[in-house]
Amino acid sequence: MTSKPSPPAQEKKRFQPFQVPPRLLFSPGPTPVPPSVLQAMTKTVLGHLDPVFLHCMDEIKAMLQIVFETANRVTFPVSGTGSAGMEAAVFNAVEAGDDIVVCPMGVFGERLLAIIERTPAHPVIVRGEWGEPIEVSKIEAALQSCRPRALALVHAETSTGVAQRLEGLAELAHKYDALLIVDTVASLSGQPVGVDENQIDICYSGSQKCIGAPPGLAPITFSERALERLRTRRTPVQSWYFDVTGIEKYWGQERTYHHTAPISMNYALHEALRLICEEGLEGRWARHELAHRALVAGLEAMNIQMLVTPEHRAVVVNAVCVPEGVDGARVRARLLEEHNLEVAGGLGQLRGKIWRVGLMGESSRREHLLRLLDALHQVLQAEGYACDSGLAAAEQVYAAS
Amino acid sequence: MTSKPSPPAQEKKRFQPFQVPPRLLFSPGPTPVPPSVLQAMTKTVLGHLDPVFLHCMDEIKAMLQIVFETANRVTFPVSGTGSAGMEAAVFNAVEAGDDIVVCPMGVFGERLLAIIERTPAHPVIVRGEWGEPIEVSKIEAALQSCRPRALALVHAETSTGVAQRLEGLAELAHKYDALLIVDTVASLSGQPVGVDENQIDICYSGSQKCIGAPPGLAPITFSERALERLRTRRTPVQSWYFDVTGIEKYWGQERTYHHTAPISMNYALHEALRLICEEGLEGRWARHELAHRALVAGLEAMNIQMLVTPEHRAVVVNAVCVPEGVDGARVRARLLEEHNLEVAGGLGQLRGKIWRVGLMGESSRREHLLRLLDALHQVLQAEGYACDSGLAAAEQVYAAS
Numbered sequence: 001m002t003s004k005p006s007p008p009a010q011e012k013k014r015f016q017p018f019q020v021p022p023r024l025l026f027s028p029g030p031t032p033v034p035p036s037v038l039q040a041m042t043k044t045v046l047g048h049l050d051p052v053f054l055h056c057m058d059e060i061k062a063m064l065q066i067v068f069e070t071a072n073r074v075t076f077p078v079s080g081t082g083s084a085g086m087e088a089a090v091f092n093a094v095e096a097g098d099d100i101v102v103c104p105m106g107v108f109g110e111r112l113l114a115i116i117e118r119t120p121a122h123p124v125i126v127r128g129e130w131g132e133p134i135e136v137s138k139i140e141a142a143l144q145s146c147r148p149r150a151l152a153l154v155h156a157e158t159s160t161g162v163a164q165r166l167e168g169l170a171e172l173a174h175k176y177d178a179l180l181i182v183d184t185v186a187s188l189s190g191q192p193v194g195v196d197e198n199q200i201d202i203c204y205s206g207s208q209k210c211i212g213a214p215p216g217l218a219p220i221t222f223s224e225r226a227l228e229r230l231r232t233r234r235t236p237v238q239s240w241y242f243d244v245t246g247i248e249k250y251w252g253q254e255r256t257y258h259h260t261a262p263i264s265m266n267y268a269l270h271e272a273l274r275l276i277c278e279e280g281l282e283g284r285w286a287r288h289e290l291a292h293r294a295l296v297a298g299l300e301a302m303n304i305q306m307l308v309t310p311e312h313r314a315v316v317v318n319a320v321c322v323p324e325g326v327d328g329a330r331v332r333a334r335l336l337e338e339h340n341l342e343v344a345g346g347l348g349q350l351r352g353k354i355w356r357v358g359l360m361g362e363s364s365r366r367e368h369l370l371r372l373l374d375a376l377h378q379v380l381q382a383e384g385y386a387c388d389s390g391l392a393a394a395e396q397v398y399a400a401s
Numbered sequence: 402m403t404s405k406p407s408p409p410a411q412e413k414k415r416f417q418p419f420q421v422p423p424r425l426l427f428s429p430g431p432t433p434v435p436p437s438v439l440q441a442m443t444k445t446v447l448g449h450l451d452p453v454f455l456h457c458m459d460e461i462k463a464m465l466q467i468v469f470e471t472a473n474r475v476t477f478p479v480s481g482t483g484s485a486g487m488e489a490a491v492f493n494a495v496e497a498g499d500d501i502v503v504c505p506m507g508v509f510g511e512r513l514l515a516i517i518e519r520t521p522a523h524p525v526i527v528r529g530e531w532g533e534p535i536e537v538s539k540i541e542a543a544l545q546s547c548r549p550r551a552l553a554l555v556h557a558e559t560s561t562g563v564a565q566r567l568e569g570l571a572e573l574a575h576k577y578d579a580l581l582i583v584d585t586v587a588s589l590s591g592q593p594v595g596v597d598e599n600q601i602d603i604c605y606s607g608s609q610k611c612i613g614a615p616p617g618l619a620p621i622t623f624s625e626r627a628l629e630r631l632r633t634r635r636t637p638v639q640s641w642y643f644d645v646t647g648i649e650k651y652w653g654q655e656r657t658y659h660h661t662a663p664i665s666m667n668y669a670l671h672e673a674l675r676l677i678c679e680e681g682l683e684g685r686w687a688r689h690e691l692a693h694r695a696l697v698a699g700l701e702a703m704n705i706q707m708l709v710t711p712e713h714r715a716v717v718v719n720a721v722c723v724p725e726g727v728d729g730a731r732v733r734a735r736l737l738e739e740h741n742l743e744v745a746g747g748l749g750q751l752r753g754k755i756w757r758v759g760l761m762g763e764s765s766r767r768e769h770l771l772r773l774l775d776a777l778h779q780v781l782q783a784e785g786y787a788c789d790s791g792l793a794a795a796e797q798v799y800a801a802s
Contacts, residue, residue: 046424
């Protein structure tokens, strides 16, 4: 057997409990987690087959059905982050010989494509301009050009702040016998998704965005049409960990052990979903919409532009153009260091050009938004960018509501 | 846009905060989580690129290197449970055209095989009897019979309580140009693994076993030999989420965003690893070994047999034969309901025949072990199985230490 001396005393004390500053997150995920959600994780960890935990799972499923607005019986959180949900969606939907139409218009659509490229399926790409949604006519042309088994796209593109309209997409996909796969990592519970109403076949999200739990789980739901596709696969899903047929035996009635569920993260998700149900989806959407309008009004009063035209803007993630002459990275660093506020920078081709402001879950509250606008004004002034405060304009939006 | 009425008041109150009984877990994972580890998860969630979180990641890596006993620079927690670590290990190691020798001797070795069967690599199977380790001569014969690129096996098989000796396996694997992949999900930090000393090329574990954090992360480490294999792959890894070349850019010096790390789970892992470093690996191994010996002595005093012969027993997971005439499932249910103690049942061909007792992390403490032996005695008496108490025999082991 390996034998090593015990570490010397100073080595034993080398690592200290971790200290965390009181950040307020306006990045588009992770988002601020309500205290009761954090506290839920301090509950005693149960076994993954403990009847009490199985009951918790049933309630998580019921609440996810409410949040996804679906009656889908196969609805559960994938044991990984949003990208794990993305991979589970793609891997279960397609196999060798399948065409899949994919519509990237930013980093997360490109990630969908990158995942499809790891499968033996063939991607048919409809690439959009960053900052704009995909034109539906181009999607239809792509569906017509191949024998599509799925159409995959992102609802609210976190890298550009664009929302893709979901209405009508299912009719289009189903007309060509394709499943509709929609990424709602950023949007779910912050703006309407409507899985059943919009006939989405596979829809996934992330725990750490509008849902307001820590990152680590990816809620997902499968329509009967998607399950039928699973049943008639010719080849196994290329990941054992993400194979829904196996996972469903644990989340469904059979309760067959698949892998050990992340117990504490599921406690957090349970509480976060409970808070959503208590607020009600409509009220929550309205709160997000109002925060979005107040942010835009505040920024416009500061003479700062949005990247996306009003009709295509996502409510939950806002792409804000860094004003001419301002060092966007410095402003973000000062917001973080001087004000404990986190705003994200641009990704890929938008690096340095935009700030990304998430108004998701807790961050879409009035008092937080006003704090952000005030701090941004102070930092911009200190950086030599002369502008008015955006507070009055934002408050006016709230007053008028 | 979808429009739905707000839920009626009774619907809003349908779900209540989740209540958890004070279970003490003797299942072989999840295991009892120390209070400071649970508390660590209540810290403010930081952004995944926040400099303060990046520092936390550096400390996690440094502590994982201590626990794995390795200098491997690519050492980090996979964002999923132990099975995710298994999949990451296999997917990164092999590709189409590769032979891989795999040695199942229980459920988790069979899972390794099931995952290999999802890859385009070819498994060469050395199957052992459940309850016994794999014979090294059979492993060598298999390595000789093909052109192996990897040899994969489980160190402590959670389903049977068998420990496979690790010494000499690397020399064997490397002689045939195969990477050595070892599953230490159950064993890491509970009994010696010695990644560098035993020249293991890819070694993975789970946060929820001896490490004592909640389930949700899978620590993994790659030798330079394994990284060289990654660099010379002809095809991409079949999972984007588990592609170590991408993840390493985030955990390494480049800090390039890959996917959002499970922030709170990493806080928990940081604190759990800190407690391990404070105790020291040698002290921790000794504590586990002592608990194991005390359990066996107690059970033998109760006239209960172990499944595995002494020289092949894992320290951390104990396969206990259900005595003749006793209903094993009833005993487990009574332990849970009457005593809040969880013991696991047998899996697969051992269903109903054994109990599986995890002595992992917190559960391998003297006071907990004695509580288990006492409760088991009470339940067995109540079930009509006449036996002595195992307490005195167990206490003797502790007294003699």
